Amino acid sequence: MNPDTILPIVEKYHNRRGSLISILEEIQSQFGYLPGDALQVVADKTGKSLVDIYGVATFYRAFRLKPRGKHLTSVCLGTACHVRGGPSIAREFEDQLGIKCRGETTPDNEFTLETVMCLGACALGPVVVVDGHYFPNVNTGQVGSIIKRTREGLDRVEIHEDKRVFPVEVSCPRCNHTLMDAAHLVDGHPSIRVTVSYGEEHGWLRLSSLYGSYTVEAGSEIPMGTLAHFFCPHCHAELLGASNCIACDAPMVPMVVRGGAIIQICSRRGCKSHMLDLETSTVA
Amino acid sequence: MIKLKMNGVTVSVDEGSTILEAAQFMGFPIPTLCHMEGLSPYGACRLCVVEIGEGAKSKLVSSCTYRAEEGLTVRTSSARVVRARKMILELMVASCPQSKVIQDLASAYQVRQQRFRQEHETCILCGLCARMCSEQMMAHAIGFQGRGDHRALGTPFDMKSEKCRLCGGCMYVCPACQLRCTYTQPEQAICGGCANLSPPCLEKVQFDDMMCSMSPCVACEIKKD
Ligand code: SF4
Ligand code: SF4
Ligand code: SF4
Ligand code: FES
Ligand code: FES
Secondary structure, three states: OOHHHHHHHHHHOOOOOOOHHHHHHHHHHHHOOOOHHHHHHHHHHHOOOHHHHHHHHHHOOOOOOOOOOOEEEEEEOOHHHHHOOHHHHHHHHHHHHOOOOEEEEOOOOOEEEEEEOOOOOHHHOOOEEEOOEEEOOOOHHHHHHHHHHHHHOHHHHHHHHHOOOOEOOEEOOOOOOEOEEEEEEEOOEEEEEEEEEEOOEEEEEEEOOEOOOOOEEEOOOOOOOOEOEEEOOOOOOEOOOOOEOOOOOOEEEEEEEOOOEEEEEEOEOOOOOEEEEHHHHHOO | OEEEEEOOEEEEEOOOOEHHHHHHHHOOOOOOOOOOOOOOOOOOOOOOEEEEOOHHHOEEEEOOOOEOOOOOEEEOOOHHHHHHHHHHHHHHHHHOOOOHHHHHHHHHOOOOOOOOOOOOOOOOOOOHHHHHHHHHOOOOOOEEEOOHHHOEEEOHHHOOOOOOOOOOHHHHHOOOOOHHHHOOOHHHOOOOHHHHOOOOOOOOOOHHHOOOOOOOOOOOOOOOO
16 A cells, blocks of 8 residues: 555545544545555544544444455344344354454455344345345345355346336335335326435325336426435335445435335436346245 | 532532532542543443432433533432442443452442343453553553444554553553452452452463453563564
8 A cells, every 4th residue: 555645635634623534434435445554644644543543443334444355245133134033144144154244255355244234124134235136034044045146146137137127016125015006007007106305395206117117206396316315105214225326326215026026226316227136036 | 610519518619520529529429430530531331320400300420521510419329329320330240240340349339139141351341441541651552443342442453552662551440450450469469359360361372362452461471472
């Protein structure tokens, strides 16, 4: 690591109070992790002690002190997944990959294993997310096959599935209540109804249930490019997943497709990015 | 000066004093563990709880961090305080039963039972050592890391610190490392209790597992290779 790459980042903040986290974030976005030497440079330049910076870097989950492997595997240990056996899934991953769930990475640099506290899809618990793909209702017997499929490449199968257009029936990942509104047709099929809020505005939104169609009807027109928050009209939980849109980096909105798959749509108005994890339902 | 009422007695203290300082000035005993004169208050152990306010609005606060306010009423040994204090001590005894400091406190405050599973922790996260190291020894060698159940004390990257001067200050203040008191000269100990206890690190084979970050250890003289 070259200290010259760190210096401009540190200097940019003029040693302002409360800038440490921003500095660490920038370093991490440059290297993908926080190299030890970089922390030393930050300590020297800001006059803070290394031990305090190390304390901050190890406190927040967002920071990593080691490079991440190719596939990020997150096992949910939130309350709902915990009571349904999340910990034994985590242990199974640890055993099979030979690493600990504390953000450790396999020696071949393929897998990084971590635990998370709730992915917002409790109805599907225990949930495992690999590179943004949701695996619902995982049991320990499936762990091996999840690892195998990840090695083979999760995206390969998905592109093949994405080509089709078909109606889907979705429900809230939190309360499992259906989001379908049979009384209101969009594209000739029952619509998906959610509540949305953006800025000061709140309202409803109907989406076409045809997979591959982007028809929406909204209570009030949402300006193009706006990031909206999506909520379940029944439990009022925000539909918020752990991944971001690959096209525009906005948070993705997860919904459960009947049968156990997860569909994720981008929360930015006008962005057509979406992702269907159909194959997750068929993990043997 | 600020006037407050403590256990029915009116006390005047300087602005900025804590409730604990006011109580010590008046001679009302309040047990403390993570508080030490000369180190900044930290409020980690909660042992110094007192009750402030009246009736339904009364609440428990840690007196070592709570600044005295004009007209505040404080009770240092109400039934509620005593109950909370005993519970805290009971939990401490469970997490670190080998600590002489905690044993003494528990016995002085009438803790007569221990209903929780014993953990034999090597650290109760009181933060005394880190404050000692940075505020008195000016070394900033050790500090907190991680969070939740991974929270621990140590040097950055768990490596031998260049900043540590092996002064032993951290061990001197640590309530969990029973070695610091008399282990090296058990015959001079008053109670002799520590002679029966084994230091938490001695069973460990690897230096990396040791409790403290010193090499060689001031007390047990194990060296890092
Ligand atoms: S021995 Fe080292 S770590 Fe402990 S207080 Fe002294 S300088 Fe700090
Ligand atoms: S090592 Fe000792 S002094 Fe330091 S935080 Fe732990 S218990 Fe407190
Ligand atoms: S290495 Fe020695 S001084 Fe350090 S914690 Fe262990 S017993 Fe105590
Ligand atoms: S607890 Fe696992 S998704 Fe909510
Ligand atoms: S002495 Fe006040 S919280 Fe520990």
